Structures are given as C-alpha cells and as structure tokens.
Amino acid sequence: MNAKTIVFDHFGPPLDVLALRELTLPDPDGDKVLVQILKAPINPADINFIEGTYGIRPPLPATPGSEGVGLVRALGPEAGGFQEGDHVLLPHGTHTWSTGCLAEAPKLVAIPKSIPTEQAAMLWINPATAWRMLHDFVSLEEGDWFIQNAANSGVGTAAIQIARELGWKSVNVVRRPELVDELLSHGADVVLVDSPDLPAQVKEATGDAKIRLALNAVGGDNAARVTKCLAFGGTIVTYGAMARQPLKVSNAALIFKDIRFRGMWITKWYESATRADIDAMFGELLPMAEKGLLEAPIDAEFLLEDWPQAIKRATQGARKGKVLFRM
Amino acid sequence: MNAKTIVFDHFGPPLDVLALRELTLPDPDGDKVLVQILKAPINPADINFIEGTYGIRPPLPATPGSEGVGLVRALGPEAGGFQEGDHVLLPHGTHTWSTGCLAEAPKLVAIPKSIPTEQAAMLWINPATAWRMLHDFVSLEEGDWFIQNAANSGVGTAAIQIARELGWKSVNVVRRPELVDELLSHGADVVLVDSPDLPAQVKEATGDAKIRLALNAVGGDNAARVTKCLAFGGTIVTYGAMARQPLKVSNAALIFKDIRFRGMWITKWYESATRADIDAMFGELLPMAEKGLLEAPIDAEFLLEDWPQAIKRATQGARKGKVLFRM
Numbered sequence: 001m002n003a004k005t006i007v008f009d010h011f012g013p014p015l016d017v018l019a020l021r022e023l024t025l026p027d028p029d030g031d032k033v034l035v036q037i038l039k040a041p042i043n044p045a046d047i048n049f050i051e052g053t054y055g056i057r058p059p060l061p062a063t064p065g066s067e068g069v070g071l072v073r074a075l076g077p078e079a080g081g082f083q084e085g086d087h088v089l090l091p092h093g094t095h096t097w098s099t100g101c102l103a104e105a106p107k108l109v110a111i112p113k114s115i116p117t118e119q120a121a122m123l124w125i126n127p128a129t130a131w132r133m134l135h136d137f138v139s140l141e142e143g144d145w146f147i148q149n150a151a152n153s154g155v156g157t158a159a160i161q162i163a164r165e166l167g168w169k170s171v172n173v174v175r176r177p178e179l180v181d182e183l184l185s186h187g188a189d190v191v192l193v194d195s196p197d198l199p200a201q202v203k204e205a206t207g208d209a210k211i212r213l214a215l216n217a218v219g220g221d222n223a224a225r226v227t228k229c230l231a232f233g234g235t236i237v238t239y240g241a242m243a244r245q246p247l248k249v250s251n252a253a254l255i256f257k258d259i260r261f262r263g264m265w266i267t268k269w270y271e272s273a274t275r276a277d278i279d280a281m282f283g284e285l286l287p288m289a290e291k292g293l294l295e296a297p298i299d300a301e302f303l304l305e306d307w308p309q310a311i312k313r314a315t316q317g318a319r320k321g322k323v324l325f326r327m
Numbered sequence: 328m329n330a331k332t333i334v335f336d337h338f339g340p341p342l343d344v345l346a347l348r349e350l351t352l353p354d355p356d357g358d359k360v361l362v363q364i365l366k367a368p369i370n371p372a373d374i375n376f377i378e379g380t381y382g383i384r385p386p387l388p389a390t391p392g393s394e395g396v397g398l399v400r401a402l403g404p405e406a407g408g409f410q411e412g413d414h415v416l417l418p419h420g421t422h423t424w425s426t427g428c429l430a431e432a433p434k435l436v437a438i439p440k441s442i443p444t445e446q447a448a449m450l451w452i453n454p455a456t457a458w459r460m461l462h463d464f465v466s467l468e469e470g471d472w473f474i475q476n477a478a479n480s481g482v483g484t485a486a487i488q489i490a491r492e493l494g495w496k497s498v499n500v501v502r503r504p505e506l507v508d509e510l511l512s513h514g515a516d517v518v519l520v521d522s523p524d525l526p527a528q529v530k531e532a533t534g535d536a537k538i539r540l541a542l543n544a545v546g547g548d549n550a551a552r553v554t555k556c557l558a559f560g561g562t563i564v565t566y567g568a569m570a571r572q573p574l575k576v577s578n579a580a581l582i583f584k585d586i587r588f589r590g591m592w593i594t595k596w597y598e599s600a601t602r603a604d605i606d607a608m609f610g611e612l613l614p615m616a617e618k619g620l621l622e623a624p625i626d627a628e629f630l631l632e633d634w635p636q637a638i639k640r641a642t643q644g645a646r647k648g649k650v651l652f653r654m
Contacts, residue, residue, distance in 0.1 A: 055583035219578055241578035249576050251546055251568035254590030256382035261588035263581030 001025045001034060001073065006303055009061045011052025015313045016063075018050065020304065021039060023098075027209045028076035031105045037302070040068030040096035041120035041324045042314040055265060065325075066267075067124035068096030069117050070103075079105035087111050089124050089282070092270040099304060099327040109282050115289045118298055118324055126154035127285050127294045129239055129266045130162055130215075137235045137262055138213040140168050143299040145206055147171040147229050148215035149222050150242060151191065152179045154322070155298045157208035159215060161293040171202055171211065173226060215238070218247030227241075227253060235260040277311060297321030328352045328361060328400065329346070331631055332425035336388045338379025341638045345377065345391075347631065350425075354600040355403035358432045362415060366448035366628070367395030367423035368651045369641040382592060392652075393594075394451035395423030396444050397430075406432035409416060414438050416451050416609075419597040426631060426654040433602060436609050442616045445625055445651055453481035454612050454621045456487055456566055456593045457542075463590055464562045465540040467495050472536045473531065474556050477544035477569060479506045480516065481623045481649070487513045488620040489612075498529055498538065500553060526555040547572030554580060562587040626649030 003025050008017040029033045030114035046064045048054040072086040082088065082105060090096050091107040111120055133155075134140065146163065150156050151172030160170050172191045173184050180191045190205045192198065202211070210231040216223045218239030227236050235261065238247060243257075253259040270278070288294050299319040302310035304327055314323035330352050337345040355361045373391045376379040399413040409415065409432060417423050418434040438447055449536040460482075473490065475614065477483050478499030487497050491514035498517045499510050507518040519525065529538070533537050537558040543550045544567030551574075565574060565584065580586040597605075615621050626646040629637035629652055641650035 055579070092626060133422070145565045236583040238578060241582075246578060247576040247581070249574040249588060251573060251590075252382070254565040254588065255568070255592045256590075256593065256595075258592070259589055261576060261581065263578075263583075263585055265585070268583075268585065 001100050003098055003100035005063050006304065006307055007061045007063055008050055009020045014047060014050045015308060018307060020307060025102055028074055028079065028102055030076045032076040032102050033072055033082060033105050033108060035070035035103050036073050036075040036100050037068050037070045037096055037098055037327050039324050039326055040065045041122050041322045041326050042310060045127065047315060053287050063095035063097055065096030067121065069120040081105060082110060087113050092267055097325060109278065111286055112290055119289060119295055121324060122296050122322060123285060123289060125266055127158040128281060130155045130159035130263060131281055131285060132269055133215050133237045133239065133264050134159060134162060137237050142167040145169045145171060145209045145211045146213040147202065147211050148224055149215035149226050150240065151171045151183055153217055155239060156296050157186050160188045162197045165288055170304045171206060173253040198225040202229045217242055219243045219247055223247050227259060229249055230259055235262055237264050239264040299323050301326040328427050329333060330425055330427035332390050332432050333631065333634055335377055335387045341374060341377045342635060347634060352427050355401055355406065355429055357403045358405040359403040359429045360399055360406050360409060360432050360435060361401040362397035362430050362654050363400045363427050363536050364395050364423055364425055366444045366651050366653055367392045368449050368649045369637060370452065374642060388647050390422035391512060394448065396447040398431045400512060408432060409437060410415055414440050419594055424652060438595055439617055446616060446622055448651060449623050450612060450616060451588030452593055454485040455608060457482045457485035458608055458612060459596055460542050460564045460566065460591050461486060461489060469494040471531055472496045472498060472539040474553055475542035476500045476549050477567065478510055480544055483651055484513050487515045492615055498533060521549055525552040529556045545568055546570045546574050550574050554586060557586055560585045562589055564578055564589045564591050567589040592613045610637050626650050628653040629645060
C-alpha cells in the first residue's frame with residue numbers, strides 16, 4: 001500500500017522541520033496488520049515531541065502522532081483476533097500522522113464502529129490518563145470526592161465523566177466563570193473559580209469532605225491551593241504544567257499532613273502495561289464512549305497534505321477544541 | 328513520689344513561658360508504672376512545641392519533652408513484663424522534662440542497662456526516624472544505595488549506621504568539608520560536599536548506581552539537587568526543613584521521571600504503630616545501640632533546676648552535640 005507520512009529530520013519548530021513524504025508499506029507478514037489510519041489528533045505533546053522538548057526524544061527521522069484510529073486493511077498469517085474492516089485504536093509508538101502503518105496485532109485494540117472516528121482517535125491518551133489517575137494512586141470508594149484543576153481540559157472532562165459513572169464525586173477548579181455551566185453539564189458535582197480562599201470554598205461546597213486525591217495539570221500557586229484542600233495522607237498527581245511553574249511543596253504538608261506528590265505519564269504506563277491491563281481499562285472506557293461520554297470538543301479537521309494549516313490552527317490560542325488530521 | 332516538672336501555661340519563647348513546678352505522683356494502679364526519669368534531651372521540635380509552631384499544639388498547661396529514659400520505681404497490680412529497677416524508653420506523649428511520671432506498661436520499652444542512659448534517652452526519635460525512612464518507602468536490597476542531605480544530623484548518622492548494618496550503601500551530602508572524615512568514620516560509603524554539580528559527582532562516586540531513595544532534612548535548592556540524583560521511580564522522603572525553604576518540585580521530575588515526594592513524621596508513626604511494630608523496630612535498634620552504634624554526640628547535661636541555662640545552651644548555634652536534662 002502506498003502511504004503518505006509526515007516526517008522530521010531534526011528537532012525544531014514544526015513549520016520549519018516537518019515535511020510530507022511518500023512511502024510504500026509492504027504486505028503484512030507474521031502477526032503484523034496493515035492499518036489505514038483514519039483520524040489522528042494534534043496534541044500539545046506532539047508539538048513538544050517535534051521541538052525536542054518532550055520527555056522522550058526519538059531517533060531521527062521520526063513521524064509525530066501519539067494516538068489515532070484506523071481501519072484494518074490486511075492481516076499477516078499469524079495476526080489473529082481481527083478482521084478486515086475492523087476499527088482499531090493504534091498503540092503508543094505507532095506515529096499516527098500517516099495515512100497507513102504496519103502494526104503488531106497483539107498491541108491493537110478493536111473498537112465498536114458506533115464510536116465516531118474523531119472521538120475514537122482521542123481515546124488513547126486523555127481518557128486513559130484520567131482513568132489511571134483515578135485508579136492507581138488512591139483507592140476511592142462510592143461517594144468519595146476528588147479535586148482537580150484544569151477541569152475543562154480533555155483529561156479533566158474525562159475524569160468528571162469517568163468518576164460520575166463509577167460513583168465518585170468531583171470538585172472542579174477553573175479559571176474562568178463561563179466554564180462552570182459547561183462542566184456541570186458534563187456531570188461535575190462542584191465547580192469553583194480559583195481564588196485565594198479556595199480551600200475554604202471547597203470545604204463549604206463539599207460539606208467538609210475528606211478529599212484524598214487531587215489531579216494537577218497547572219502547577220504553581222494554583223496547585224499549592226489545591227494541595228491545601230487535601231486531607232491528611234492525601235495524594236496529588238501531576239500530569240501537566242500549564243502554568244509552567246514548579247510545584248512548591250510546603251515542608252509542613254509533607255511532614256505533618258503526610259501529603260504525597262506523584263506524577264503520571266501515560267506513555268510510561270503503556271510501556272509497562274500488560275495486554276490484560278489495557279483490555280481491562282478499555283473494557284470500561286469503550287462502553288462509556290459508546291454512550292457518548294468522553295467526547296472531546298473538536299475545532300477543525302485537516303487533510304495530511306494541509307499539515308501547515310493544521311499546525312498553525314493547533315498552536316494558536318483561540319480554538320474551540322482539538323485539531324485533527326483526517327486521512 | 329514527689330517530682331519536679333517543667334510546665335508552660337501559654338505558647339511563647341521558652342525562657343519567657345517555662346516554669347519549674349512540684350507535683351506529687353500517686354502510687355500506680357491498674358497497668359500503670361511509676362517511672363523515675365533519668366535523662367531527656369532538648370530537641371529542636373521541643374522548642375517549636377513550646378513556641379506553638381509545631382505540628383501539634385497541646386492543651387495547656389503542658390510539659391515539654393518528647394523522649395527520654397527512666398527507671399521503673401513501682402508497678403501497678405496489672406503492669407506485667409517489668410521489674411523495679413528496669414530501664415525503659417518513655418513513649419510519645421510522656422512529656423519527659425520531669426523527674427518522674429506515671430506511664431502505661433503496654434507502651435514502655437524495656438532496654439538493656441548496658442546502653443548508656445544519655446544515649447538511650449535519644450533512641451526514640453532520631454534512630455527510629457532513620458529506621459522508618461529506610462524501611463517504609465522503598466524496598467532496599469543488599470548493596471542498594473540511598474542518598475541523604477544533613478548527613479551529620481542525629482537522624483543522618485543513625486541512617487548511615489543502620490544502613491551499614493543492613494548491607495545498604497549511603498551517599499552523604501554535607502555543607503562543610505570538615506565533616507567528611509567524621510562521617511566516613513561512622514561507616515559512610517561516600518561523603519560529598521554540596522555543590523551545583525552534585526548529580527555528576529554522585530554518579531561518578533557510585534559508579535552510576537540506580538539510587539531509589541533520598542532522605543531530606545534541608546529543603547530548597549539542596550533538596551532539588553538531591554532529587555536530581557534519583558533514578559526513575561525514586562522516592563525522596565522529607566523529615567526536616569533546615570533551609571526553611573519549600574521544596575521546589577520540577578514538573579518534569581514528577582511526570583517524566585516518576586519521582587515520588589513523601590514526608591515522615593515519627594510522632595504520627597508512633598500514633599498508629601502497634602506494639603508488634605514497635606517491638607520489631609527496637610528488636611533491631613537496641614542491639615545496634617549495645618554495640619555502640621547510634622551514638623549521638625553530647626554537648627552538655629543540666630539539672631532540671633538549671634533549665635534556663637539548658638535552654639540557652641540548646642538554642643545557640645555553636646554546640647558540639649545535644650543538650651540533655653539529667654534528673
């Protein structure tokens with residue numbers, strides 16, 4: 001199969017270093033699967049990946065794209081579990097800004113076709129990040145609360161919806177009052193606009209609930225206030241740093257309140273996850289997606305050929321949601 | 328038994344608020360034990376406790392003193408396991424700046440008389456803090472390394488000696504070069520003077536060892552450098568804050584290196600510890616103390632009556648070790 005792929009030979013600003021190239025994909029052998037990629041988003045981490053400022057720097061030349069959805073076009077003789085025409089989520093390391101790829105069958109996740117492809121293309125990272133943070137650090141029970149900042153982000157809205165499905169309650173901290181109604185419509189229990197007296201407001205809004213888990217994608221002073229909302233022994237999990245400020249950790253919080261500071265990087269989780277771990281998670285996430293939950297707002301779709309416009313759109317401030325490639 | 332005790336009625340500078348009072352201790356009933364206190368140190372936390380700046384503020388009036396060693400003088404009818412004349416460690420909550428107290432037999436730890444009383448009086452907090460930090464966060468195996476700052480502190484030297492006994496290796500970071508030989512004589516494997524290129528020096532001195540545990544009693548920039556010495560998934564445990572600076576936690580350390588930030592407060596540990604937990608720990612620490620390990624340097628001893636001089640000595644900078652009360 002002939003395919004087109006976006007490539008960069010050295011790290012730098014995407015508009016300077018990216019190029020579209022042709023390649024020929026061989027027929028799949030062994031447990032390989034030939035996949036026609038349908039949709040793949042442009043995530044902020046992809047931009048950092050191209051600039052060379054991400055947590056991993058790939059060998060060059062490299063193709064960006066950390067998630068996406070595809071259509072099975074052909075199967076190697078040992079590639080079981082799939083049929084031509086199946087929709088599949090592409091695993092970490094696929095580099096999805098291409099019209100096609102050869103993937104390993106044991107790493108693909110088949111998904112129902114009832115999930116819109118543009119939504120399916122964004123299930124691998126944000127909803128999975130939210131799922132892991134809600135499960136891997138604190139054992140939440142029915143009715144328990146968690147708190148998060150950046151509550152209107154892709155991970156944030158997924159966390160609200162996952163928690164709602166599982167019987168947990170969310171306190172959501174945002175910077176702009178106009179986000180309150182939107183998050184309530186997603187199922188948020190409490191939405192508060194960040195302010196210096198956030199801890200007191202959280203206390204009142206939750207009936208002085210013992211909050212044992214916080215999710216942080218902001219950092220800086222906001223994260224310090226969110227940390228203050230945690231009960232003795234609570235954990236704050238950092239997965240982003242929108243404020244580009246280090247987390248200031250009060251010594252008293254560590255020593256006297258036993259607050260635990262952790263981080264979450266879904267790439268590392270996928271690296272050590274077993275097939276059973278991945279199936280267990282998507283066994284819960286896919287039915288939620290079928291119900292129309294976990295939907296991320298979309299700003300625009302572009303063809304791979306129009307990558308410069310796509311990059312410009314994705315890196316400008318005023319967007320209504322994600323920018324995706326439609327292959 | 329008549330006893331003397333140091334008391335304060337309101338929080339403030341020790342020299343302003345402390346007073347020596349007489350009290351009469353009744354004969355022990357139930358499982359109570361009448362203990363003549365022999366020695367008790369003045370710890371920095373005791374000063375904070377009197378000032379009202381510690382993690383807990385007691386109901387007033389209160390007696391300071393968080394550890395000490397005593398002699399069993401009389402036993403209640405249900406106080407088993409001890410004999411008159413035994414030496415015992417006094418548990419948390421005893422308030423040891425007194426010549427005597429009534430303690431609960433189930434909370435006392437009997438110790439060999441071969442351990443000098445001034446050393447026994449300082450076993451409850453520092454060696455226990457070191458022990459817990461080396462055991463409760465990371466599972467160290469034979470030959471594994473840990474790193475610590477404030478390596479010449481009471482906890483620091485205890486950690487060096489405990490690790491040595493258990494087959495673990497220590498990288499010790501100090502501020503003054505004259506401490507290097509002293510720490511090597513305690514059994515330190517590597518001692519380094521803090522500098523901006525600490526991570527590179529640690530790498531070289533340990534043969535690029537994978538360090539998974541750091542102990543921090545300093546905070547600020549020094550703690551940030553120590554954190555950089557940790558391997559992926561490593562844990563830094565904070566038990567003090569000598570630099571009086573919050574810990575700056577880099578978002579990349581949390582997200583991409585999975586560094587874990589925890590705190591340790593031995594008071595809380597004792598609150599939730601079972602008798603079996605405490606016996607298991609002292610079952611290992613007491614033989615080390617008998618061998619002459621876990622010795623803390625002593626600056627001076629004072630009678631309880633001379634408490635103003637003792638406080639002055641304990642709160643001045645230039646000391647050769649701990650200041651203790653000798654009852």
